[in-house]
Amino acid sequence: MYVTDKILPELPAPSNTKGIIHWLKTNLFNGPINTILTLFGLYLIYKIIPPLIDWAFIKATWVAETRDQCLGDDKGACWAYIRNRFDQIIYGFYPNAERWRVNLAAILLVLLTIPLFFKKTPKKVWLGGFILLVFPFIAYVLIHGGWFGFKVVTTDKWGGLMLTIIISLVGILMALPLGTILALGRRSHMPIVKSLSVVFIEFWRGVPLITVLFMSSVMLPLFLPEGTDFDKLLRAMIGIVLFQSAYVAEVVRGGLQAIPKGQYEAAVAMGLSYWKSMFLVILPQALKLVIPGLVNTFIALFKDTTLVLIIGLFDLLAIIQNVLGADSAWLGFDTEGLVFAAFLFWIFTFSMSRYSMALEKKLDTGHRN
Amino acid sequence: MTDKTSTLPSKPPIWNDPKYRAIFFQIILLLGLGFFLYTIVENTLANMRARGISTGFAFMKEKAGFDILMSLIPFDSDSTYGRTFIVGVLNTLLVTGLGIIFATILGFIVGVARLSSNWLIRKIATVYIEIFRNIPLLLQIMFWYFVVLRAMPSARNSMSLFDSIFLNVRGLYLPAPVPADGFKYTVIAFVIGLIATFIVKRWAKKRQEATGQPFPVFWTALALIILLPLLVFFITGKPLNWDIPKLQGFNFQGGMSVIPELFALLLALTIYTATFIAEIVRSGIEAVSHGQSEAALSLGLSPGQNLRLVVIPQAMRVIIPPLTSQYLNLAKNSSLAMAIGYPDLVAVFMGTTLNQTGQAVEIVAMTMAFYLTLSLTISLFMNWYNAHMALVER
Structure with a gap:
């Protein structure tokens, strides 16, 4: 009988179960069927990607003073057009000399927001509260002006990316408290409060x-007393806030429903009043749960702000399509304008959606009910 | 003798009793709301008087005096404002219906592609979803309309498929079927096929429950619904003609034409909504645990049967509720038609008719009422379907 007393060296895996060939095969x-699909996919890529790269990069004109330099049979995208009009895309008709105020507000917002993303920041609640409650006024004073010697810049001068961001931030900021109240109303035991909330939410x-x-x-x-005429932007904002609050309400309601009944009962047993039990016990837990959902509603709102162009406000899309598109000095670059706008929107929404996914993963405690 | 009430907890004073508080609070709320509404109505009436606008729906019977680009019912500038509402409603319903069909098909294909074992197909599907989901729909509509369709060739140099479908800057031209005399027999055969399929299905189910013998219902149904009408169609001598669009002068005549506005809108709505539907389909299929498939296969079901009888019915339960809200979104998003001039309800009625008559309150109310009705109808139908599909729990 033969018994080996030493371990044999491991053989390398067969060549068809590893490496690139194996990967391709599996x-x-x-x-x-998969081979046909792969070939179809390759054909699709071949048809789309090379011409796109050719147009957007290789044959593109990056620097040009006038429109003519972009024209020609063998010219691709005219990014020079975007470069020349970049300021207007960002600020709209905001006066040149005052643009630093917008920049300052934006930088301030970014600087205030960054610490929120770090775990170790102390007093996060106070910082968040400052951003939500105080910063809007600072931003308003900076951008609109009228105090501290700032020149007034009326809202009809606002536009571009700046307006898009302002509308969506104000929209979510105002819709959050209103939506929370509506969500609480929808879960109220008072029949009139409940039915009014349901009708309001479902209507919008x-x-x-x-x-x-x-x-x-x-x-x-028409609704206001005769003779009162107010800002077009403000009117649009009121509509957007009411609309958005209904969506926020449904998201928050989802969070409220996810809180176990014991929490409500415990809060009542502690002798807390309705508002105290909501603000001290229920909402802090519920709102934390619905942050990803709120980010998603914010993404939807951010995309929806483009609709204000239909009532004559000059957001990012309106500036590119209606203002620059009609500019006789640079006529005929609709494609570049829209592609650039799409790119800007995409950067914002894509990064936000990734953020919300990461949050969902972080907040997911693993148990599902 | 001691006072009885002193041993019981004393009743709280009326202003501290939650029951009375609730009633009081609700009365205040109702009064406030009533006052708010009253002020609004009063102000509106005063404003309208000041601007010389008469209230009411009398304007609906007046002559509109403008033309509409596309209409499913006869319409000319002599028609009334009331008719513009109907034209708008029909156009909205048309684009919503078609959009739902196309977006569902594309969405299901892409959703399944995201789960494909083929790496390339999976990646292409992911890239498609991530790009088009994150760009505003309005921008996409404008892109298809102002960039892609404007770059289409002129009518003379149309792109064509089999010399019967033409695409050019003026839209899409398709051959239109023109039924001849004997075509009704084909239709009758089709209806008979449907009824027969229904009967066969019931019989097959009964037989399988009694004997365990399966019956190839799918192939029988295919034969009954498709082959039977085809057979009748050929026996009766192909009584169907095609009206193929022909180039005459500067444009195509005959056939069916899809105006570029509708084409661009449909394209954008389909591509945008399909990304959401694809994600819903993917998560629905992923929600069916792998054990279900393993159990089905170990019971001896074929992969096809596993998909049809085990995976899809369970996935549909997860898919349907969010799918409904996507359909609702599509219906509401079709109102973006206004940006490119497709004559839907918002563009025609809330746009042109409102501008001409100034009847803001009535028109906005009617338009909103239409969308509310549409939303409620779709969600009621889907709720009914959902209840039909839902798991019967003990």
């Missing part, structure tokens, strides 16, 4: 944002 060419969720914007731009002036 991931791209396993079976006839059932109509398109365009009709809401129309309503706020043509009907709102």
Whole structure:
């Protein structure tokens, strides 16, 4: 009988179970159907990617003083057009000399927000409260002016990316408290409060944002006492906030429902009043749960702000499509304008959606009910 | 003798009793709301009087005096404002219906592609979803309309498929079917096929429950619904003609035409909504645990049966509720048509009609009422379907 007393060296894996060939075989060419699909995919990529790169980079004109330098049979994208009009895309018609105020507000916001993302920052709640409650006033004073010797810049001069960001930030900021109240109302035991909240929420969720914007731009002036005429931007904002609050309410309601009943009962047993039990026990837990959902509603709102162009405000898309698109000095670069706008929007929304996904993962405690 | 009340906890004073507080609070709320509404109505009436606008729906019977680009019912500038509402509603319903069909098809394909074992297909699907989901719909509509469709060739140099489908800067031209005399027999055969399928399905189910013998229902249904009408169609001598669009002068005549506005809107709505549907489909399929498939396969079901009888019915339960809200979103998003001039309800009625008559309150209310009705109808239907599909729990 033969018994080996030493361990044999490991043999290398067969060549068809490792390496790039194996990967290709299992991931791209396993079976006839997958091979056809792969070839189809390759054809699709071949048809789309090289011409796109050719147009956007290789044949593109990056620097040009006039429109003519961009024209020609063998010219691709005219990014020089975007470069020349970049300031207007960002600030709209905001006067040149005052643009530093917008920049200052933006830098301030970024500087205040960054510490929130770090775990070790002390007094995060106070910082968050400052951003939510005090910063808007600072930003308003800076951007609108009128105090401390700042020149007034009326809202019809606001535009571009700046306006898009302002509308969406104000929209979510105002919609958050209103939506929370509505969500609480919808779960209230008082029949009238509950039914009013349901009707309010379902009404705004059932109509398109365009009709809401129309309503706020043509009907709102009718609702107010004769002779009061107020800002177009403010009117649009009111519509957006009401619309958005309904969506926020539904997200918050989801969080409220996820809190176990014991928490409500415990709060009542401690002798807390309704508002105290909500603000000290329920909402801190519920709101934390719904942060990813709120980020998602914010993304939707950010994309929806483009609709204000229909009622004549000059957000990012309106500046590019309606203002610069009609500029006789640089006529015929609709494609570049829209692609650039799409790129800007994409950067913002994509990074926010990644952030919300990461948050979901972080907040996911592993148990599902 | 001691006072009885002293041993019991004393009743709280009325202003501290939660029951009375709730009633009091609600009365205050109602009064406040009533006052708010009253002020609004009063102000609106005063404002309208000041501007010389009469209230009411009398304007609906007046002559509109403008033309509409596309209409499913006869419409000309002699028609009334009331008719502009109907034209707008029909156009909105058309684009919503078509959009739902196309977005569902594309969404399901992409959703399944995201789960494909093929790496390349999976990645392409992911890239498609991540790009188009994160760009505002309005921007996409404008892109298809102002950039892609404007770059289409002129009518003379149309792109064509089999010389019967043409795409050019003026839109998409398709052949239109024109049924001849004997076509009704084909339709009758189709209806008979449907009824027969229904009967066969019930019979097959009964037989399988009684004997365990499966019956190839799918292939029978295919034969009954498709082959039978086809057979009748050929026997009766192909009584269907195609009206193929022909180039005459500067444009195509005959056939069916899809105006570029509708085409761009449909394209954008489909591509945008399909990304959301794809994610819903993916998460729905992933929600069916792997053990279910393993159990089905170990019971001896074929992979096809596993998909049809085990995975899809369970996935659909997860898919349907969010799918409903995507359909609702599509219906509401179709109102963006206004940006490119497709004559939907918002563009025609809230745009042109409102501008001409100034009846802001009535028109905005009617438009919102239409969308609310549409939303409620779709969600009621989907709730019914959902209840039909829902797990029967003990």
